[in-house]
Amino acid sequence: MGDHHHGPAKGLSRWLFTTNHKDIGTMYLWFSFSMFILGGAFAMVIRAELFQPGMQLVNPAFFNQMTTLHGLVMVFGAIMPSFVGLANWMIPMMIGAPDMALPRMNNWSFWILPPAFLILASTLFMEGGAPNFGWTFYAPLSTTYAPPSVTYFIFSIHVLGLSSIMGSINIIATVMNMRAPGMTYMKMPLFVWTWLITAFLLVAVMPVLAGAVTMMLMDIHFGTSFFSAAGGGDPVLFQHIFWFFGHPEVYIIILPAFGVVSQIIPTFSRKPLFGYDSMVYATAAIAFLSFIVWAHHMYTVGMPVAGELFFMYATMLIAVPTGVKVFNWVTTMWRGAMTFETPMLFCMGFLVLFTIGGFTGLMLSIAPADFQYHDSYFVVAHFHYVMVAGAVFSMSAAVYYWLPKWCGRMYNETMGKTHFWISFVGFNITFFPQHFVGLAGMPRRIPDYALQFADFNMMSSIGAFIYGASQILFLYNVIATIVAGKPTSEAKTWEGAEGLEWTVATPAPYHTFETPPQVR
Amino acid sequence: MLRVSSNPVVDTVVKLASTAVIMFAFVFVVMVPLYNVLCDALGINGKTSGEAYTSVQAGVDESRTVTIQFVATNNEGMPWDFGPSVTMMKVHPGASNDTVFHARNPLPKAMVAQAIPSVSPSRAAAYFHKTECFCFNQQPLDGDSSAEMPLQFIIDRDLPSDIHTITLSYTIFDVTDMVGGSIAAR
Numbered sequence: 001m002g003d004h005h006h007g008p009a010k011g012l013s014r015w016l017f018t019t020n021h022k023d024i025g026t027m028y029l030w031f032s033f034s035m036f037i038l039g040g041a042f043a044m045v046i047r048a049e050l051f052q053p054g055m056q057l058v059n060p061a062f063f064n065q066m067t068t069l070h071g072l073v074m075v076f077g078a079i080m081p082s083f084v085g086l087a088n089w090m091i092p093m094m095i096g097a098p099d100m101a102l103p104r105m106n107n108w109s110f111w112i113l114p115p116a117f118l119i120l121a122s123t124l125f126m127e128g129g130a131p132n133f134g135w136t137f138y139a140p141l142s143t144t145y146a147p148p149s150v151t152y153f154i155f156s157i158h159v160l161g162l163s164s165i166m167g168s169i170n171i172i173a174t175v176m177n178m179r180a181p182g183m184t185y186m187k188m189p190l191f192v193w194t195w196l197i198t199a200f201l202l203v204a205v206m207p208v209l210a211g212a213v214t215m216m217l218m219d220i221h222f223g224t225s226f227f228s229a230a231g232g233g234d235p236v237l238f239q240h241i242f243w244f245f246g247h248p249e250v251y252i253i254i255l256p257a258f259g260v261v262s263q264i265i266p267t268f269s270r271k272p273l274f275g276y277d278s279m280v281y282a283t284a285a286i287a288f289l290s291f292i293v294w295a296h297h298m299y300t301v302g303m304p305v306a307g308e309l310f311f312m313y314a315t316m317l318i319a320v321p322t323g324v325k326v327f328n329w330v331t332t333m334w335r336g337a338m339t340f341e342t343p344m345l346f347c348m349g350f351l352v353l354f355t356i357g358g359f360t361g362l363m364l365s366i367a368p369a370d371f372q373y374h375d376s377y378f379v380v381a382h383f384h385y386v387m388v389a390g391a392v393f394s395m396s397a398a399v400y401y402w403l404p405k406w407c408g409r410m411y412n413e414t415m416g417k418t419h420f421w422i423s424f425v426g427f428n429i430t431f432f433p434q435h436f437v438g439l440a441g442m443p444r445r446i447p448d449y450a451l452q453f454a455d456f457n458m459m460s461s462i463g464a465f466i467y468g469a470s471q472i473l474f475l476y477n478v479i480a481t482i483v484a485g486k487p488t489s490e491a492k493t494w495e496g497a498e499g500l501e502w503t504v505a506t507p508a509p510y511h512t513f514e515t516p517p518q519v520r
Numbered sequence: 521m522l523r524v525s526s527n528p529v530v531d532t533v534v535k536l537a538s539t540a541v542i543m544f545a546f547v548f549v550v551m552v553p554l555y556n557v558l559c560d561a562l563g564i565n566g567k568t569s570g571e572a573y574t575s576v577q578a579g580v581d582e583s584r585t586v587t588i589q590f591v592a593t594n595n596e597g598m599p600w601d602f603g604p605s606v607t608m609m610k611v612h613p614g615a616s617n618d619t620v621f622h623a624r625n626p627l628p629k630a631m632v633a634q635a636i637p638s639v640s641p642s643r644a645a646a647y648f649h650k651t652e653c654f655c656f657n658q659q660p661l662d663g664d665s666s667a668e669m670p671l672q673f674i675i676d677r678d679l680p681s682d683i684h685t686i687t688l689s690y691t692i693f694d695v696t697d698m699v700g701g702s703i704a705a706r
Contacts, residue, residue: 176528304562
């Protein structure tokens, strides 16, 4: 594995025209981190305003823009591209392929992303302000009552949807066609499996999202009435279409995280993953179920009882494959020779907190109970436990785990562990109290609240500032590692690590597996 | 399995790209009509049929009386005076009933309105047959003028026996700007 081939081009054009999966992976990761900081800044505005009851810092209109952009930027700008970046870096190296199947398309799918978010962010400076209808953009808030900038929002959703579809087609084409000889499907690392299934979900539902925003565009500008009752349409239809996309979307976010955790826990338990086959089947089962549970997001729209029951039981069914996964991870650790380096700490944080998020999800799935929880802070607490402690924690784990392989330098373990503990404590101070205020009746997406919620909201805000600050430490640690970390050239950074990515040199050369390895 | 190209990568890409296009079309040609069909078939959303009912001779069930309440609401920004001439009627299932709603356009300009019905309890929607309704069509009204808008309906004899009161609610929308461009199916 030499660099006898040509190396990277020099200067800016290396990044603009690159077709190298590692370069593109790196760009995705940095882009998503910058979006994570931007979305985090929006969250800080929200928490600062909610620090005390009453209106303190921003007006309600701007507050609504912050909640909307925070959600959109975090979901579409931070979490999704970060896992695409990880897929670009790791999938070819994990299956013994020299690059992605479609390197040129790979370049395009990355480079249309920054303009899409530039457009979305620019709406903040437009007349009438940025989108203010929540990241779920329910009609008619996003059609009849939307600010004029909604058209730019629609365009940016179209572009980022296109980017996602191109990226996932590339991943499927790579996994299906570029595996090294002997790398059968059931020998693939679980991260590759979860991404393969995620990519199929993306190809199936991103066009549905594109359809929903196209209908909004037509309602706003071309006189149709898909979501307008005046013309015979129905706003509830919007919710059905949105959540038909939206529920698979939450698994699009969490399945790659499952994959990361399934790579890291065996390494630091020094045991193979327990129940590999059942992990693959559980992932596929979750993906299938994600298509038949969407209406549990909208129990209160007035469905027939039979519909509520169907969606309730189908939703509860998801706990079975998810439980299989959680028990497999725990069983992998059972009697393992465990050590607790930073990636493992994040995975264990993931395991505990994601399970809490799963349980609150189970509570929300109960239709009659959901009538109380619906649109309350309980929902906010629930999805931050699965999105932040699920997806973001696993992403942090992935960065610490593979960073030495990427740049040939070791991160500072003490700083990494500090990052974990501050994140863990800050996260729980932020979101645990939100369960209580939610159950007590505090609605989500409001800039002001009743006085009895003041103490818990102040706690939440303090926790959020702590959590936010810990991410600056993360950024510092990563940059310090790249610039001045302790050099390492061990192919296997972690003694318990298994997989093809640990057989190439450290740092990973620009081109790897130009001659495919033989997998036995 | 069907192969569209001898190059396996091209084959995968073409199939996946087609899937994406099909899913985009699926939203428009399957999800929207299916939603409307399901709402009609299951009688949910309290939507009554958008087409005139052809009555069948079944006789009037004199033994039963059902209270019909009429409610009228203006959608936000709709300036018309709009309301039922009577707010409540007692009717027998199977009998044909007439009432009128009146509307007045107080503005100096001509406008077009659309009334959207909704029945509560929504279970009753399938048994609320309209033989004639102003809601079947858009209602144009010249500036500063008024109109009587007729409604003729029959309550089905099969109306579940536990339903004693039905509320028919109309919300009137200003569709002046949409007229001509409306393609959504009613």
